[in-house]
Amino acid sequence: MSKPLHDTLHKVTQRVIENSTASRRAYLDLIAREADNMGDRSAVSCSNLAHAFAGALEDQSALVAAKGPNIGIVTAYNDMLSAHQPYGRYPDRLKIYAREVGATAQVAGGTPAMCDGVTQGETGMELSLFSRDVIALSTAVALSHAMYDGALMLGICDKIVPGLLMGSLRFGHLPTIFVPSGPMPSGIPNKEKQRVRQLYAEGKASRAELLASEMGSYHSPGTCTFFGTANSNQMMMEMMGLHIPGSAFIQPGTKLRQALDREAVHRVAAIGPKSADYRPLGRCVDEKAIINAAVGLLATGGSTNHAIHLPAMARAAGVIFDWDDLSELSGAVPLIAQIYPNGSGDVNHFHNAGGMGFVIGELLEAGLAHRDILTVGRGDLSDYAREPGLDEDALVWRDVGASMDDTMLRPVAHPFKPDGGMRLVAGNLGRACFKTSAVDEARWTVEAPCRIFEDQASVAAAFKAGELDRDVVVVVRFQGPRANGMPELHKLTPALGVLQDRGFKVALVTDGRMSGASGKVPAAIHCTPEALGGGPLALLRDGDMVRLCAKTGALSTDADLAARIPAPDPAPESGTGREIFTMMRRFADGAEQGASAMMTVAGL
Missing domain, CATH: 3.50.30.80 (IlvD/EDD C-terminal domain-like)
Incomplete structure (x- = not known):
């Protein structure tokens, strides 16, 4: 039997709700107005509609008839970033899945997706954090056409998921599901990679030896397998209920990955404003969902970058969350996962040991997560305490059971550390x-x-x-x-x-x-x-x-x-495009508020 909600979790949640009273009310009023203003295309001129339908080819007649929902796809595809390379063929598949349930889908727009791994130590890294604001703005441009009844967000990595969420929350009247593509298979052991890096730093390994080691780790399409910001993003989307349950760490190109992608399309079509199960994004992402994301971050030892991203994402939904909240939660949430760089195994090992299903199940049973959030699934967060699989070709969810590797995953009663770190x-x-x-x-x-x-x-x-x-x-x-x-x-x-x-x-x-x-x-x-x-x-x-x-x-x-x-x-530096980001640097707020120029200028 689950324990009642932990006192600290209750206390912090209530404080966040109280601090957010005015801003959350203003946000909910905004998305209610947007639903009224953008929800009925029968009032849109025929010329506007013709422009929107002209490139739809075989979906034109369905769009004209308006028999089913039209889903907007926002994609961060590029084939330089390994995690996003699989997205190249996603739109064609997602359109087929939409037709299966009488819906249509269109690529609403694209966003940039830069790789911090490529820009580490280079001048391009100075554009990285503000790329999050650019992604949010690009998402807003994509969804501004008032042609969509729901949205699918194709993105995984560091600034991309926070940017997609910040942008899509301004269209929070739409049901929205995040669709990951999954991690690459495991490469060389992480300790070996770390060993060669330090040898190179000491001048004891050559550049050729270092490159060979790095390519043994980062070697194929899919997310990098260490538990950095990209994989922490996926963990948080599970904790907030914005994925199809269990989607985070299923590898690209597998039948299970395709089944989960298909379910995402079918599900977003089923939870639109005209359905009996309307689940708009702005209602899903509330104070409790933000607290759940923070708890997941602490329980798994996730990326420090989310001390910046979480407040920014929260503000986009009218929620005020700061480092006092995060630190107080950390004192109550035990560390129950050790994934490289905190441990030796990567996210594939973590998933095989029980993964997010185990983590969420443990947190719920201990009263350390809000079960009663509105998710994009069929129920509440309990759905995310199971793991997906295939029964022949049918997608099913199964109980996770005990940890399969207690060097990576432990129950709340026997954690690696008593606090979230x-x-x-x-x-x-x-x-x-x-x-x-x-x-x-x-x-x-x-x-x-x-x-x-x-x-x-x-x-x-x-x-x-x-x-x-x-x-x-x-x-x-x-x-x-x-x-x-x-x-x-x-x-x-x-x-x-x-x-x-x-x-x-x-x-x-x-x-x-x-x-x-x-x-x-x-x-x-x-x-x-x-x-x-x-x-x-x-x-x-x-x-x-x-x-x-x-x-x-x-x-x-x-x-x-x-x-x-x-x-x-x-003096400010120029080159690599840094000079055209002057406005963003000038108006950025502090790190604890989310380090966002866009949110500051918008008065959020």
Whole structure:
């Protein structure tokens, strides 16, 4: 028998509901108006309709007759990004599935989909976070034609799913289902990949050896298999009930993957505004769904990037959620999954051990998730505590049972760690996130002189020169959203890991990001206020003692910051298109609010 809702979960949920009262009411009023304004195409002029139907070929007569719902497909397909390569052929298949239930489907539009793995350490990374806003805007453009009774979102990776959700929530009167394509098969063991990276950082492996190792890991279509932001996205879509249950980690090209895709089309056609089971996206994504997403993030040790994405996604639905909420939930939600980089196995191993069905079942039984959310499935979140399979060619769901590998998945009663490993640290250096789930507890406190840097290249140069061979807090500043778009600083991880392995006490403090691949080095990331404009990090000097402690929640220095003049703001960089993102940098809000220019300008 399930336990009653956990006291902390209830308390945080009620606080979020209260803080969101006015904004949530305004949002629900918006989507009600949109349903009235965009819900009946009989009032649309024949010329407009003709333009919309002209390219529909064999679906023209069905569109003219308006016998069934018309589904808008928003796709983030490109074949440079491995996770999105399978989407190339999806629209043709989805249209066939729509016809099976008397519906039609059209590609409403496309969005960009950049790969943070390709842009790591390169100037293109400075466009990455703001690509989320561009994706949201592109989604809004796609759905603005008032031709659709529902929508399918084809996207998986880091900024793509948050952007698709933020954009589609502005059309929250439409039922909307997210359709993943699944992870690539497992490659070389993750520990081997990590070993070669550190050898290369020390100059003990060649570039050819490093490339061979990396291609042994990232080797075919599908999502990268480590539990970074992309796979954390898929986990959260399950926790929010926005997938067909169990869809997240089924590999591309399999019969089961195709059956789930087919079910997504059939289901979105069945939950439209003219059905008896209307399930609009804006009603599905409410305060409880956002809390569920946060709980899933904590229970699985997911990406730190979602400390930024969750508040932004929540705001798009009129929900106010911040780092106090996330940190308080973290104290109550145990870590029940260990997936690389927190553990040795990848998302395929995780799925085979019980995956999201096991996680959701455990959380529900322990009173650590809201069962009574409106999902895109046939019921509530209980549907997501099972795993999909095929009985001959029929799609079925089965009970998951016990974990098949307790090195990856454990019950709530016997977790890997008693808390969710996402802690708020704060002090006279600002507020930041510390992901403890991948860091040995003995390293949760670091107090050492700091060394100040303003870019990753300078850190790498100092490391190679031996200047960091000591106890040190590496501060990388002017990496916030308004400074340069808040790039991921994941390339710092191997060098800092080497210093730690040499026996030094090492920590990172930055107003930049470290991504879902952040690992064993203690780090205070997303520091806000950012350094640009005189934030606390701009007042630090080389040699200042800095204290970072996940146990006490400290992020501080003994230096008299009030007596100092901040370091000058760096001049904005140009090239790689960065100059045309000036508006987004200028209007971006803080990391804790979601680091979004679009939401700020829109007054959300």
